[in-house]
Amino acid sequence: MIKVNKQRLSLQVYDILKKMIADHRFSPGARINVEQITKEVGASRTPVWEAVHRLIQEGLLENIPNRGVFMLTLTPKVAIELYVVREALEGLAARSAVPNANERVLKKMAKLIDDQRKMVEGGDLVGYSRLDYEFHALVYELSGNRTLLEVLGTVKNKMRPLALHITPILSRLLEDHMEILAAFQARDADRAEAAFRNHNLKMIEQIKQNMNPDEWEEVQVGHGVGKKNSNSDVGDARSK
Amino acid sequence: MIKVNKQRLSLQVYDILKKMIADHRFSPGARINVEQITKEVGASRTPVWEAVHRLIQEGLLENIPNRGVFMLTLTPKVAIELYVVREALEGLAARSAVPNANERVLKKMAKLIDDQRKMVEGGDLVGYSRLDYEFHALVYELSGNRTLLEVLGTVKNKMRPLALHITPILSRLLEDHMEILAAFQARDADRAEAAFRNHNLKMIEQIKQNMNPDEWEEVQVGHGVGKKNSNSDVGDARSK
DNA sequence: CTATCAGTAATTTCATGAAACACGAAATAT
DNA sequence: ATATTTCGTGTTTCATGAAATTACTGATAG
Numbered sequence: 082m083i084k085v086n087k088q089r090l091s092l093q094v095y096d097i098l099k100k101m102i103a104d105h106r107f108s109p110g111a112r113i114n115v116e117q118i119t120k121e122v123g124a125s126r127t128p129v130w131e132a133v134h135r136l137i138q139e140g141l142l143e144n145i146p147n148r149g150v151f152m153l154t155l156t157p158k159v160a161i162e163l164y165v166v167r168e169a170l171e172g173l174a175a176r177s178a179v180p181n182a183n184e185r186v187l188k189k190m191a192k193l194i195d196d197q198r199k200m201v202e203g204g205d206l207v208g209y210s211r212l213d214y215e216f217h218a219l220v221y222e223l224s225g226n227r228t229l230l231e232v233l234g235t236v237k238n239k240m241r242p243l244a245l246h247i248t249p250i251l252s253r254l255l256e257d258h259m260e261i262l263a264a265f266q267a268r269d270a271d272r273a274e275a276a277f278r279n280h281n282l283k284m285i286e287q288i289k290q291n292m293n294p295d296e297w298e299e300v301q302v303g304h305g306v307g308k309k310n311s312n313s314d315v316g317d318a319r320s321k
Numbered sequence: 322m323i324k325v326n327k328q329r330l331s332l333q334v335y336d337i338l339k340k341m342i343a344d345h346r347f348s349p350g351a352r353i354n355v356e357q358i359t360k361e362v363g364a365s366r367t368p369v370w371e372a373v374h375r376l377i378q379e380g381l382l383e384n385i386p387n388r389g390v391f392m393l394t395l396t397p398k399v400a401i402e403l404y405v406v407r408e409a410l411e412g413l414a415a416r417s418a419v420p421n422a423n424e425r426v427l428k429k430m431a432k433l434i435d436d437q438r439k440m441v442e443g444g445d446l447v448g449y450s451r452l453d454y455e456f457h458a459l460v461y462e463l464s465g466n467r468t469l470l471e472v473l474g475t476v477k478n479k480m481r482p483l484a485l486h487i488t489p490i491l492s493r494l495l496e497d498h499m500e501i502l503a504a505f506q507a508r509d510a511d512r513a514e515a516a517f518r519n520h521n522l523k524m525i526e527q528i529k530q531n532m533n534p535d536e537w538e539e540v541q542v543g544h545g546v547g548k549k550n551s552n553s554d555v556g557d558a559r560s561k
Numbered sequence: 562c563t564a565t566c567a568g569t570a571a572t573t574t575c576a577t578g579a580a581a582c583a584c585g586a587a588a589t590a591t
Numbered sequence: 592a593t594a595t596t597t598c599g600t601g602t603t604t605c606a607t608g609a610a611a612t613t614a615c616t617g618a619t620a621g
Contacts, residue, residue, distance in 0.1 A: 089604065115572085125606040130573080131371065138375065140471070147572050147613045162468035166413070173409040228402035228479075231380075232472060239468075329574065355602085365576040370603080387583045387602045 091128035094118070095135055102141055102152070103241050109154035113142060140239050155242045157292040161285055163240050168281035170233050171217070175261070175273040178223035182265045186223060190216065190262050197258065201251045209251055216258060220277075247291045253283065331368035334358070335375055342381055342392070343481045349394035353382060380479055395482045400528050403480050408521035410473050411457070415501070415513040418463035422505045426463060430456065430502050437498065441491045449491055456498060460517075487531045493523065 098118070107113060119129045133150055136142040143153045193216045200209040221230045257280040264273035338358070347353060359369045373390055376382045383393045433456045440449040461470045497520040504513035 091604080126573090127367070127605055127607090131374065131604095134371065135375075135378065138378075144573090149572070159468060162466045165417075165466060166410070166469050166472055169409045169413040170406070173406070177405075226402045226405060228399060228476075229406050232406055232476065235475070236468075236472065331574080366603090367575060367577090384603090389602070 089128070090124050091131040094122055094124060094129050095132035097122060098132055098136060099141075102136075105242070107152040109152055109242065111152045113150040113152060115150055139235065141242070152242070155239075157288060160240070160243055160288050160292075163236060163243075164281050164285045164288070167233070167236050167240075168278050168285075170229065170236065171220075171277045171281060172274040174221050174224040174226070174229055174233065175264075175277040176270045177226055177229070178220045179265060179268055179270040179273050181223050181225055182268070186219065187262070187266060190219060190265065193219070194255070194258050194262060197255055201255055206248075206251070213254070213258075220261075247284070247287050249284065249287055254280070257283065329368070330364050331371040334362055334364060334369050335372035337362060338372055338376060339381075339478075339481075342376075345482070347392040349392055349482065351392045353390040353392060355390055379475065381482070392482070395479075397528060400480070400483050401525055403476060403483075404521050404525045404528070407473070407476050407480075408518050408525075410469060410476065411460075411517040411521060412514040414461050414464040414466070414469055414473065415504075415517040416510045417466055417469070418460045419505055419508055419510040419513050421463050421465055422508070426459070427502070427506060430459060430505065433459070434495070434498050434502060437495055441495055446488075446491070453494070453498075460501075487524070487527050489524065489527055494520070497523065 098113075101107065113133070115126075115129060115133055118133075119126055122129065133142060133144075137144050137150070141153060143151050145151060193212055197209055197212045197216070200212060221233055224230070257276060261273060261276045261280070264270075264276050338353075341347065353373070355366075355369060355373055358373075359366055362369065373382060373384075377384050377390070381393060383391050385391060433452055437449055437452045437456070440452060461473055464470070497516060501513060501516045501520070504510075504516050
């Protein structure tokens with residue numbers, strides 16, 4: 082049986098573009114030729130632009146007036162900012178989730194971790210990522226806070242362009258997950274929050290090690306509050 | 322002199338609608354007649370729909386296919402969720418901001434609090450709200466975390482429909498601000514975070530008192546993770 | 562060699578007719 | 592009466608021509 086595609090065109094385009102971004106089909110700073118996309122997907126300008134606007138609003142693309150639409154470059158500064166915010170939100174999620182954990186969920190968590198171990202042993206980064214995503218999503222759901230779920234979604238969305246640039250040490254992330262599970266099993270909200278925060282702090286360390294230190298611009302101890310840095314580095318990126 | 326508005330039409334409409342929502346020009350669940358808006362603002366459907374779509378995406382409006390666009394009802398459950406998330410984010414903002422505080426900023430904070438006191442004494446709720454907003458914005462900026470600023474912006478955005486339904490006891494909020502300032506003056510990040518969190522917890526209490534208790538649906542200790550509650554109450558709202 | 566300017570081309574937004582869609586009301590059949 | 596189908600109506604999305612805006616190009620003058 083053939084299913085008809087019921088979704089609005091603009092949403093389809095949005096999904097296509099988001100997938101392309103997630104798959105790193107555009108390098109940072111690269112130009113997105115909107116007109117070409119309309120041709121490729123066989124739609125008209127209206128729905129395509131609607132999708133592009135949404136991605137711009139979400140901070141994945143950038144529009145330089147009358148020059149074009151560009152893939153936003155995720156600077157190390159912003160990357161760390163994202164993880165700092167995520168740390169707070171995931172800490173909250175973990176804390177809220179602990180009281181709601183039941184045996185069934187704990188089993189599921191254990192199963193996921195077990196599967197993750199296999200992926201790590203097999204060196205399957207992509208497979209691991211998917212399970213990692215599921216593991217986190219499970220905790221978010223368990224928090225029972227729909228709003229938190231949404232906000233975390235948008236934050237993690239913005240991280241997508243990052244994924245390829247930092248290669249985490251999988252075995253260590255796995256240890257974190259085990260600690261998280263242990264905290265849940267002990268019904269210890271403080272410990273769960275700490276474990277989740279720790280998970281993120283490790284990623285921040287990872288970023289700092291992987292990236293050019295003189296690009297950091299000091300997130301935590303940021304001196305001024307000026308706006309001068311917000312766009313300048315992106316501007317450089319739009320080569321070609 | 323008549324200023325020509327250089328901004329994109331869709332953005333203007335977006336701002337207009339957002340302002341109308343903030344001013345409670347639409348009651349919760351009320352239908353937004355998109356066609357009428359196009360007439361009122363003298364624009365065509367395209368930019369108006371773009372604005373409406375954005376508001377839908379931001380969770381302020383809701384689209385029931387081919388029935389119309391409706392003002393979303395903020396349930397007490399969601400309201401509390403929002404404050405729980407905000408608590409975590411503002412706590413982070415405060416903590417990050419403390420190390421960046423200098424004399425100039427502290428002066429500014431003191432000045433804002435002083436102005437707030439006048440508003441409280443004069444019973445000017447609107448005036449107070451504006452200063453309250455500035456006070457918070459000052460801390461967000463000071464955190465130096467642009468991403469945090471953005472996320473907090475979207476969260477507070479979603480709270481807008483709430484403002485009128487809970488009438489806070491201004492004098493107590495003012496006390497909180499004073500405690501926050503004291504924490505900053507003492508350069509005590511823990512204390513600042515606690516003060517900010519406390520500020521939000523009070524609001525949550527306020528909501529619980531102001532609203533019908535049997536609508537709460539238990540946010541913190543939410544039992545299941547089911548999705549059954551996510552939309553049902555909204556559906557009811559689309560009367561008429 | 563630099564600056565200025567006009568013409569050109571590309572991007573982006575907007576207006577509007579038309580199509581698609583979903584619901585309810587009526588009409589028809591069971 | 593109940594079920595099914597058709598039709599009308601209002602909503603929503605889409606396609607496309609046109610207009611507005613501005614970057615780029617290259618020529619000319621200083």
